[in-house]
Each structure stands twice: as structure tokens, then as C-alpha cells.
Amino acid sequence: MQREVVFTGIGGQGVQLAARTLAEAAMADRRRVQLFASYGGMMRGGNSDSFLVISDGPITAPPVVGSAWAAAILHHEHAGELWPKLGAESIAAVNSSVVDPARCPVEPGFDLVEIPALDIATELGSPVAASLVLVGALVARTNLVSADALLDSAASVLPSYRASAAAANRAALQAGLDLGEVTHPAWDLVAT
Amino acid sequence: MQREVVFTGIGGQGVQLAARTLAEAAMADRRRVQLFASYGGMMRGGNSDSFLVISDGPITAPPVVGSAWAAAILHHEHAGELWPKLGAESIAAVNSSVVDPARCPVEPGFDLVEIPALDIATELGSPVAASLVLVGALVARTNLVSADALLDSAASVLPSYRASAAAANRAALQAGLDLGEVTHPAWDLVAT
Amino acid sequence: MSTRLVEGSEVVADAMVRAGCRFFAGYPMTPFTEVLEHMAELLPPVGGVCVNAESELEAVGMVWGAAAAGSRAATGSTGQGLSLMQESIAEATLAGIGFVVVNMARGQGDYFQSTRGGGHGDYRTPVLAPSGPSEVIDVMAEAFDLAERWRNPVVVVGDYYLAHTWVDVDILDSDPVVPPAPEWALDGSSGGSGAAKLLSFLGTSKQRDGVGYDLAAHYEHCAQRRNEMAAGIAPRVELLHTDDADVVLVAYGTMARYAGAAVEILRSEGHRVGMIRPITLWPFPADAVREATRCAQTIAVYENNAGQMIDDVRLAVLGNCPVVGINGFATDSSAFGIAPDVTVEQLTSTMRELLDTLETEASVP
Amino acid sequence: MSTRLVEGSEVVADAMVRAGCRFFAGYPMTPFTEVLEHMAELLPPVGGVCVNAESELEAVGMVWGAAAAGSRAATGSTGQGLSLMQESIAEATLAGIGFVVVNMARGQGDYFQSTRGGGHGDYRTPVLAPSGPSEVIDVMAEAFDLAERWRNPVVVVGDYYLAHTWVDVDILDSDPVVPPAPEWALDGSSGGSGAAKLLSFLGTSKQRDGVGYDLAAHYEHCAQRRNEMAAGIAPRVELLHTDDADVVLVAYGTMARYAGAAVEILRSEGHRVGMIRPITLWPFPADAVREATRCAQTIAVYENNAGQMIDDVRLAVLGNCPVVGINGFATDSSAFGIAPDVTVEQLTSTMRELLDTLETEASVP
């Protein structure tokens, strides 16, 4: 069984960190992962997308997946290409603090969940962790990974020189996890 | 009608100057010329060859001629490739002050004229002009170009910063011209 | 936990270190930057050296020196940087200095540069193209072996996808045996012996042996070595459902992963399609392509460029089978060759159109 | 006297000046050095500028600037130097900056580099190859026209033979009309207007127009321009006795002069041989080659290299006619690509052998 999660945002929003956090958590859950990170070579601005595949077995999918089971939309700017990848089964968590509703599909055809991730993160005193709030919320509804694994990966994913951010990031994940109930279980069985 | 003259020597012997002097003289005689100069990129040593075509009409020959009517051999080092180009009608003037007889064909099958060009040039106080003595001697036997044209080209062929050598070069050409009689007339009619 | 989430570029770096690479020099350029960063981390612990060269020209010069001193050495870059290295790569073939060049390209626009030699003269470099992180370890080991065996630069072609695809890998105790320095390598010790070594693109004949440089002989020798190399390297390919394929897709590197996925979809729809993936781009597996397409009605070449490998495919089959190109992609706005229209869906539907045309043609009496 | 004995490299320089070239920069390397020297003499009197650049990289950079400022500009080099310029040549195609690059090569080993683009990416440059000094004036005029027309670098391929062949030329009053700067060129004056010009390989769209760089659009545009260029340049060839030829020799540049001489000898011996000389190496005159060899039994490609143009010939005829290469020459000890076995005699006898084989084959029932 395989689940594809796509992420999109603009540079600086923490898209890649969020995707890696989820990937590490999936690995802790003993699943295989493949994650393609696409962002500009420039430090600043530009798109930031991520294509994560989590699977029970070996992964052969090409880096950019054709269809996705879930999406985390941090910003609308480059989301246009991702919407079509989502199908009837799919769930999309949208950073409603920022995303322009006019740039979202009118009749999504999938489950679109609005999460005011930036507002929540700002309240937590860590606006840069908005992407983690969103991931937390996505996990809350899907059990894509176990909550513990997710929270633990907050620290393991950070390079040494960023270690100080771990606590805030964990808090943001937790805030997201607190946002709801499982509506779209990702796996038949919850991983052990 | 077309006459090919090949030159060979080692860098520093004045091969190219000699070939250009002859070419300029031929032009003064109202003939068409093509001259391919082959020498190393280094200032020093290495081969120095020249392939001159003098013709009554337009020239289509490739740069390196296949057969030659005359040759000026300043040094034996790189002469090996030139000998086969000479045929029964050919004449080769050899700088006998330097050229090792053992490196010349045993039975040439063409007319081989020995000219102690370096000795003569040294006597004239201008050893570097040996190549011009040789060319003078070749012209003396062939009338490839008119004597006047040859002597005049001594000056015209020199770049401005070498102009001071013109007199000595002219003397060397003259010394060569003095060395013999026409034995191999190059042209049916002497150019005007 | 015995697995780690690792970026493709780290896999590339790790593969080099495992292959015995002990010297690396490079200059940042996305997506090569990440490989350089990982080499800087991985080499010192194993006694290797990674230099942040001040430019690509300096990087390749350093690698030239390290390789001449007998080390397995590598450099690399992307696009512009690779172009700057062409002089050195070309001349290294004449100097008999082998090293590995990692071209973390943007897209596949450098196929000609890699396979025909972007520099001057008649040289060639072996070119290997892994399709993803999992193949990198093997390919890199082969690259260093070829570089040493043929004393010739070897190009490993990656792309942005390879660099930026993170995978879970098992952490191995990599304790590779670093091969000893070849006997022609310089270590200073032959000086004063009367037969001091010389390593030069002008040849190695010495004046004291009665000859100075004999360039003609040297170039003949190099030409011969190149021919032997061309004959001596067995081109590698991966074949997928080519046995009974009417239409064969040819693709290399990451593009082959899209092609493979498309082939599987089409097969599941009942179409007889197959795929050939050249792993060795030079020497090009012409025989394998010819063989695998003997019964094909059409060959489609899928490249993330304007059509370059298609020449090699055409030269392989020489008119025996029509060859069409699927290329000319848009490049994305990040300029990293991640064309948005490189997708399994797009390729699959293009292939469906192609198959339709063939069927229509076939059904016309 | 109205004629002068002029070195081929001076003819090349003179041709550039006549073609309106007013900026030249280069770094010495035999046999390009002589062209540079002559440009340094010829340009100042006509108000042009010749800079002795400190390296090839700087030379091509200067030419980039001069061309961007609207001048007809050129550079060049040989071998190693050309390789160093590949980055700039490749990117100039994206910047829409046209200039002429004179490759005074050693031999013909750079065919692939010139025709496939030795740099990175999917670009091409028009490539012209005169066969000797007499053709240079025309070819050079065309080169500058193409560079300006397509805003793309154009390569003119010469060799040691061309540089070092002296010919008698008529001294012309060269009073060429230097074309005005194209309207896209920079002259500083659009600044402060609200629409200041931008010339960049990243594109020319400006933020004030609502977009920053749109790289995807820019690369699409460049690809389109390249395709138009490929289609818009009529390849040029010279044909010799191809009408009824059983065997057709294909050769370019100086080699074609040997080939032509050999063909005449063989014709005089009664053999039905002909010659095709591509003058435009890119776009390659594939149609002309196909057309002219429709009735041929064999095509022989004569190149002063290990076999490069032969690919283009094969791609042109795609198996419709066997193609053999006559190449793999020794290079001479001066390393200038004046292979001693490049002679009319040698070629003629090789061709005789080829003809014999064909006849033998033909006579076998």
C-alpha cells in the first residue's frame, strides 16, 4: 500500500522541513519513503514543492508523482499544478491564514480542510513553524504516521545548527495534531 | 603551367623567409602563387617546411602539394617526406654545408645540386641568410623568377622591424644567383 | 534504527567515498552544491580531502593533480561549470589522467557534451547514467574503475531529480579498500634515478631516451587507447518488456523512471510497449538497441531536452525502424530542468496517441 | 602593383573587417595567433578596437559586451582556448547575443564541439567551413549576417592550412558599410525612461511589467528561436561530379581540396566518383547529401579526425547507402593537425582500393 503526499508553498515557508518531518516519522513507523524536493537555487522566494511517497513496500514511483492521496498547501502561488493530482479519495490541508480562497478549486472533488496554520503558529510565537501545524493537522485526520513518531521527528530532522528550533517545532506539530479527529485513515492498520 | 617548389629545414634557418622571397618575386613576375608554410608553434627548433606553387593561372592545388618540381633543402632532419615528391624532371638544391649526405637519397632520380649555402653566407657575414643563398642558386639554375624580381623581394618581404637585414639578404641572394647557369629552365618563356 | 533519510546528493557522495574516492574538489552550483557539501563532510573522517575550490577551473585542476598523484579523485558541477571544465577533461584524456566528473545537470541538455566530448579534439569519455539513488552505488564504483582502467575521465550524469530525491537507506559500515596508487602515478620518488617519471598530455617520452616529445607517436597511442576503450567497455542497458514490443521507448536517467511507469500502465491496458534504458551513454549500447527493436514498429525516444540521444538511436538502427522523439519540454521557472510536463500521465497519453496512429496506419489497407 | 602576398590568417582578419567587424579580442594560440595579430593591425585604422585579452575567458567576455553594445564583434582561438569559451558561447545563445567565433583549429577534431555545441544545454551555433582563403571573404560576411540575424554565436571553422596558406590577393579599397547597431542593443540611453533595456540570458522580462524573470517562457522562446534558426538557414554545399557518381566523397574545409584533387585524378582515370563539400556544417546539408547520393553505391567521408562528420552523413542517408570513413590520420609532430598522410596521393590510392573492392563485389555473381 502506498500513499502520496504533495506539499507546496513559497520559499521560506518551511515546506521542505515539513515534508522531511513527515518522511522521518514514516520511517520511524517502519515504512519506506521517497521524497522529491523541488525548490529554486536561490535562497529567496520562488516555489517550494515536495512529493512524498510513503509505502509498505519498495517504491518505484518516479520523483514527481502523478496522483496524490493527500496535499499540504502552504501557499496558493504554485498550487495550480497540484490540484489535478488529487482525486476523490484525497484530502488537502490548506493554510487558510494565507491561501487565497479564490485560488482554490471551486468544486474540489476532494476533501479540502482549512487550517489557519500561520495564525496558530504565530500565536505559538513561531510563525515559521506554520508548515508543521499544517502537517500536524493532516496527520490528525489521516494517521499517515503515528503521533509519537511525528513529534519525535521534530528534533531528528534538524541540522545541528538549527537544533534550538526543535521545541518550538514540536509544539507546532502538537498544535496541529490537536486540531481534529481521524476522518481519512491512511492505512488499513495503524503501524506499530 | 605550374611549378611546385618545396622547402625544408629546421626552425631558425630562414626557410619561411626564403620561400616568401621567392613567392614575392614570382608575383612581381606576374605569376599567381600559393604558399603553405608549416612550422611549429614554438619559437625554437622543430621542422620548418614550405610548399610553394607558382603558376601562370589560377591555382587549385591543395596546400601540401603531392609532387614537386624543385626543392630547397636547408637541413636533412625533416627532408625524408619531401624526397618522394621529386620526379625525374626535378631539381633539388641542397645546403651541403649542413646536410648529411647519408640522409640524402643514394640514387636521387632527380638533379641534386650541392650548394655550400651556410659557408657562403657565413663568409658574407650573415649566416642566417644561408637559405637565401640557396634560393638564389636555385633561381640561377631554373629562372623560376627573374633575377631582378628576386633581388627586389629581399627588401619587400621584410617586416618593418627587420628592415635592417634587407641589404645582407640581397647580397646573399646575389651570391646564390652568381653560383651557376640555367640548367633547368622553369618556364617556356621568361616572364617579362 | 538502521535506516536514514538521505538526500540523493548524499547518496552520490557516499557512493564516491565507497568507491575509494579520496580527493574531491568543486565549486557550488545547484544541484551540484549538495554533493560538494556532503563530500566535505564524508571525506575527512576517512582520511580524504575535499577542497572548496575557488572556481570550476581550479577544481578540475586540483583533481588533475590529485589523480596524477595516484588518488581516486573526482569533481563535478552543473551546466555552466561543466562547460568551463571541458578543456581539462579533453586534455586529461591525452595525459592519461583518469578521474570522475559528476554532472549534476539540469535536465538532459548536456547529452551531446557528455557523449561527444564538449572539449576540443577527438577524445571520448565513458558516460554512465543512473536512473535514481538506488543505482548510484554500483554506477559510481564502475565509474572509478573505468577511470582507473582506461586512464580517462569518466562522466556520471545525474540531474536535479537525482540530487533532490530523498530515500531511506540502510546505513552500511563502509570500510572500502582504497586501491593502491597505480604504478604510473607520481610520488616524487623516481627523481634523481635517471628515469624520473613524466606525466604530460604531450607524451611521456623523454629526451634522455633519445627522443624529445614524439607528438605523432603520442597521439597515435592516445587514439589507439580510445579505440580500445570504446571496444573494451561493455555497454549496459536495462530492458523492460521489449521481447514482443511493437513500440519501444528509449530513455535514460530519471526520465526512464517515468518511461517505465508509463510502460507498465500501457501494458496493463493491453498495449505491447517496452522500454530500453541505456545505462552506459558512451559507449552507446547500439547493439542492444538494434537487437531489442528488431521486431518493433516504432522507437520513441524520451529525453528531457530538444532531442540529442535520438541521434544515437538513429545511428544504431539506421533506418531499419522509424524513430520519433518525445522531447522539447518546457523547463520550469526554477531553471533546473524539472519540466512540469515530465509526468507519467503526459508521457502515457503521448504514447497512447502514438499507438493510435500506428493502429490507424496498420488498419488502413 | 595591385596584388599582395597575404597569409591566410590575414585574409581571415581582412574578411572580418570587411564584414563590418569592429571589435575583436583574443588570446594567442597557434594558428589563431596570426589572426589576432592581423586584427590588431587592421581594426584601429577603421575605428575598430582589438584587445589583447589576458585569457580566452576574458576575450569572449569582452566580445559579449561589445556585441551587446551593438557592434559586430568576434573572437576565436584554437583547441584548448575554444574549449574554455564553451560556457559563454552556450549562454550567449540564451542571451540573444550574436558574435563570430573563429576556430582556427588543429585538424578537424572539433567537428562535434562546433556542430553539437560543446557547452551545456540544448543550443546550436551555425557553423561555416571555408575550404581556403579564396572563400573566406564570402563565408565571413555570411557569418556576421547570421550572427546578427539570429542573435546567436556563429562558428567559422578554419585550420592550420587555412591560417598558413599565403596567397596573392588583390588589394581592395574595403570601405564596407558597417551596419547600424540593432535596436535591442545597449547604448545606455533607455535608462530613466521607465523601460530601460535588459539583456540577459535569464530573459528580458522586467518586474515593472508585472513579471520577474519568466524562465520557462524565456527558454521556450530560445528553443523556438533555435528551431527557426535551424529551419531558416539554407545549408550550403559544393558539388563536384556527383550526378553520375558511384562513389561520393564527402569532405569539408581544407580536406575538401585534397578530395577535389583526388576526384579529378580518379575521373581522369575513368572512375565515376564525385564529391560533396558541406560549407555549412550546421545546419548540416542533409537533404543535399541525400539527394546527391541517391544513386551512389558508397559514400566515403574524408575527415582529418577519427570520424565525426560521418555521423551527420549517416543520419542524412539513414542506411540507404553504405558510408565508410577515411580518417584516423596520424597527426604530425608539430601537433597542428597537419597530418603527413593527408595528401592527394594517399587519398587517391585509398579511393582506388575502395573502388576495387566495389568492383570485385559487383562482379561476384
Place this chain on the structure above:
Amino acid sequence: MSRREDTREVAANEATEPIAVRGTVVIDTEACKGCDLCIDACKPGVLSMTTDRTNTRGYRFPELLVGCTGCRACADVCPDFCFQVYRFDQPKTWTLEGGLR
């Protein structure tokens, strides 16, 4: 361009003495990336970063307190060109009671 901060009164400096005000600034809070450079650059110290609010992109931004001299230091050091600086034709005075006159 999405949401913008609303115009609002900002609690004035805790000053009770009258304050000379020679200039004022208009701040493009939406362009701000919250780098704080203006805060240090402002000699009279009348710029202050929000602590409770961010702009659309999540950045805090500066607000102007009483006492601007119109020196343009903030504009000179701001990497995001967020300041328009004005100098009053006639210097004004601010008092707790009367505000700016």
C-alpha cells in the same frame, strides 16, 4: 497583495514631557520582512517592532512612536524599501494631552 494591517492608534511613548517631532514616516508593513535593521538605525529610537501582529507573510513589522526627526536613517538601511520619510515644513510638538501640533 493580500491583507494589510488596519490603521490604528499606537500607544504613545510613555513620555509626559512635550516631544519635538520634525518628521514622520509611512511604512509599507506588507513589504517588511521583519529584519529589525531600522530599529537599531533609528537614533531617537522611535521605531518599535510589533510583538503581537505579523503581516501576511508572517513577519513582524515596525511601528512609529512619537519623536521622528525625519533623518531618513530607517529608509537608508531598510533592505526592503519600506519607508517613506517626510520632514515637516514646520517642526511640530507632541504632548500627551494635545497630541501632535
Place this chain on the structure above:
Amino acid sequence: MSRREDTREVAANEATEPIAVRGTVVIDTEACKGCDLCIDACKPGVLSMTTDRTNTRGYRFPELLVGCTGCRACADVCPDFCFQVYRFDQPKTWTLEGGLR
């Protein structure tokens, strides 16, 4: 390597006084390219270029006159490595009549 100059006596300096001779040189005249650098380098001035003879390649070459000090300056400056310099174990003296002793 072709012809070499024969060994021969060279007219000595025009000296009539005895001259101290501490060293001597052997000259590879065939290797010489006639650049004259040794002539200026020789402090005692005992090297002199031929004017009437050249080596095979047409170059003039130096000859040693009486009075060499064995200082090796000639060898140090000669670009063609034409000199072998010796220093006598016991300095000698040259006289017009008796030659070198």
C-alpha cells in the same frame, strides 16, 4: 650532431706580463648558440667570440684566452650549458714565453 670545431691554438691575449691562471674551462662549441652572454659575464674578460668561424648550426662561439679564474660565472649564465669549469688544485701562471705552468 655533425661537425665539430677542431682543436687549435688560439692567439693568446696581447699580454707580455705573466698572468695568473686559477682555472680553465672546456667549451661545448657545438652546443653554443652564439648569444654572447658568457662574454659579458666573464669578469677577467678571457672569453672571446669567434669572428671567422661558426659551428655547424652557423653560430659563432667563445674561445678562452689566458687568465681564467675558474669563477664559473660563464657556466652560470650560459643558457646552453656550454661550459665545464675547472679550478686548478694549484694556481698556475702563464707567460708569453713559457706558456702555462
Place this chain on the structure above:
Amino acid sequence: MSEPRSIPVTVLASDVAPTDASLVADFTPSLVDVGEHHLCPGCGEPIAIRAVMDAITLHGLADKCVAVFGIGCSTAFSNNLDVEVLQALHGRAPSVATGVVRMRPELAVFTIQGDGDLGNEGLQEVLHAAARGENIVCIMLNNGVFGETGGHLTVTTTIGQRTKNTLDGRDEKQHGHPMRIAELIAQIDGVGYVARGAVNDAGNVARTKRMIVDAFTAQQQGLGLSFVEILTMCPTGWFVPTDEAPDYLAETIAGTHSVGVLRSSLP
């Protein structure tokens, strides 16, 4: 003067420009088309570019100049200015500028490069251009890192400076010594004016602006190549908070690269 483009935040709640005041600094700097850009928070490069543009305006050269850009973060401004811009490849700007100025000597041709562009990839270009006496102005934005590619050390990184490669600070034993580019160039015969400024505080910004103005004066007087190095903050590459970056510059960088005029042929 452009329209106020956002809501002003003042004690007076004025959301329109005051009418009894004159504008002394506008949102969008002179000759900058659009002020918005993608450079990082706290980056010093936009400040430096504003200073360069101000100098052009002051000299009245807007329609008599060509800017040649290198490749680095500041390239973000290449499509953003209202002066003619010619984009050069990484490291090649001085040669490209040479080509322009040789064919259009009447123009004020200037380059903008980072320290990685100028000091690493193309160090010899500017040195050679200086020796040739090209009459151009070269600006180097020196933050001691390759900002654009992620903050790696460059040849100007000072001892102790943090970069992505030197998270514990550059150490000469391991990473070699910093080069002082302005000092190198000041030594070359043929240069007109050489100075080093900084943008870490308003005083330095003003001083740097004067240096740039002087550099263009030298160019206008035909005194040869003028060079202004400008120390800029790169909080991202240095791994320091944006508000600490100006002090970090003063303490860690300006000690090695000291601010001042190094050479001037101006009367």
C-alpha cells in the same frame, strides 16, 4: 514621488502622506522599478544597490550608463532597475564591461558583483581590467559568502566568520586566509579610485554613498578603473539573527576588511 503604497503606522494614525511635509526618502529608490524583491530579511545587498542608484541619479547618468551584473543574490535586481542592464556570466562582468566601454566610451559602465563572483570565480578579470585601465566602476558586494548557493565561504571570509562550511568560524589552518580584494586592487597601477564601505549602519551607508559618488566622478574624469567594495550583511549565510548581523559585520568582518578610502586619483 509614488503613491503611499501601504497603511502607515504612526501615533497619529495617518494613512495618507502628510500635506505639511516634504518627502525626503521614498519607498522605491531612485531608478529602481519595483522595490519588492525576494532577497532575505536583513540582507545588506538591497541597501548597497540603493546607494549605487542614488549615486547614478546624483551624477545624472541614468540615461548614460550601463550596469553589468554578476551572478549572485544581487542578480535579483537585474530586472528591477531603470538603467540599462547587461547580465554577465558568473565571474565575467569586468570583461563584459570592457567590451561595452570600449565600443561606447562615452557611457558610465559599471559592474555589480558579489565577493564570490568577483573574488572567487573571476578574480583575475577585475585585476586585469584594472591594469588595462578600463574606465569603469566596479562594485563588489562583500558578505564573505556565496549567498545565492547557500552561504559557503568565499575568498573574503574573515578568520572566525561563520559560513555554511565554517559553522565554527573560518580557521586559517583548515580553510586558508581571507583575501583583501580592495587592497589588492589598490596596488595596481592604473586604478582611479579604490574604497571600502559598509551598509551595517546609517552612517556607513551615507559614507559608502559618498564613495560611490566619488568612484563615478573618477570614471567621469577618465581616471581608469574605480573600485568600491561594500560590506553587506548576509544573516542567512552567516547563521546569525538579522538584527545581530550589523554588529557581526562590524566585529567579525570589518576588522579584516576595514572601511575607508584606499586610493584616489581624484584632485
Place this chain on the structure above:
Amino acid sequence: MSEPRSIPVTVLASDVAPTDASLVADFTPSLVDVGEHHLCPGCGEPIAIRAVMDAITLHGLADKCVAVFGIGCSTAFSNNLDVEVLQALHGRAPSVATGVVRMRPELAVFTIQGDGDLGNEGLQEVLHAAARGENIVCIMLNNGVFGETGGHLTVTTTIGQRTKNTLDGRDEKQHGHPMRIAELIAQIDGVGYVARGAVNDAGNVARTKRMIVDAFTAQQQGLGLSFVEILTMCPTGWFVPTDEAPDYLAETIAGTHSVGVLRSSLP
């Protein structure tokens, strides 16, 4: 000691080595395989190379060194020495030497380049290597011309010097200013020893030899990059008679490029 290889010309008609004397200088310099070479009459480069080889011998480094050659006339010696030689491309020797010394730090790695090779094509290579503190010795043979390609001006050509491009002497207005390479390098933090010698007379040859010896001492002590620039005659490129070249060097070149030790970290 080799056999006398030619007919000696002395007042004593001795064609054999004297028996009552000791050899103090041999035909073929130490570590030079074959003395014969194709360099021009009066060229200073062989003299300089002899001095370098003497220094290697003196230090006893013959079997512990690698020479990295540039491309120029002196390349003629690359197949002529009895020390290990690695040929670099034009301009690239310092980087190549870096690769060698990083993998074999126990060796004395040194480069030999012309001024065109080092100062034109690859100027930044030596500057960067110096700043990195590579522990190598770099020798630059400076004749102010590209000898090999026909005597064109280089970046070191002095004002007034004749070259193929400047037959009337270099003129700063037209051809730019000369660069003083040793001075540039001396300024870089991390260099061990910098000096400029000359081979235009025996005194300078001896002095230069001492400089080279010191440079290798610095290398042996691990003091970083050492640089010795050696002024050499190129009568061919200067268009002066061979016997006038030494004075021409003293008068036209050494005024700008003055001989002496510029920097030394030696104790």
C-alpha cells in the same frame, strides 16, 4: 661528472679535462637529463631552470619532489629533468600542484610557469593558492612576453618594453599598465616567502639561486606558499640582440620589477 662532450677551445689546446684541477661546474646542470634544448639563443629561462634544479639538489629533494610545469617556452624542459614532472594546462599549475600536495603533503611540490601562463591565463590560480596557504613553491619566469607564441605583451610587460604588439614600447594609454606579480602575492596573508630575482648577470643568478633555496626552506618548514619571480631575457620577443638583452632587462624591466626579497616568514 660527465665526459667532456666537445672540443675545448683554450689557449692550451686542451681537449681533455685537466687532471690537476677539480670540476666546479659541469656542462649539464644537476637533475637536467640532457642539456641540449631548442630555446632561443640568449634565452634566460634555461639559466633560471638550472638555478631551480641546483636548489633542489642543495636541499636533497630530488627524490622527494614533483615539478608542475606550465605551458610556455620553458615547457621544453618538462621532458628533460631528472625530477618527477607533471605537466599542467596553460595557467593551471598552482591548482594542479594543490591536488598533488594535498594528497602527498610530504613532497616538495613546485611549479614553473611563465608570466603569461601565471599572470595572464591563470592569475587567480596562484593568488587563490597563496591565500589557501598551499605549502608549495611557485616559480615564475618573467620575460614580459609570451615567448612561445611569438613575443606578445603580457600583464607584466613594463612601460617602454618592446614586444611583438608594442614594437615602439608599451605605452600605458594604449596598452595598459604592468602588473607587479610578486608585490601582489606578497600582500596575501598566508604566503611564506616572496622574492624577485633575475638572471641577467652572474651576480643576479647567484642571488636568485639563494632566493630559490630560501623558498624551498620555507616550503620545508611548512610556511605556506612561497613565490620566486625570476626576470629572464627573451631577446626574440623583445627584438633586441642577445648580447644587449641583459642590459635591456636591467634598464627596461628591473626598474618596474625590482629585484629583492619582498616578504619572508623565515626565522
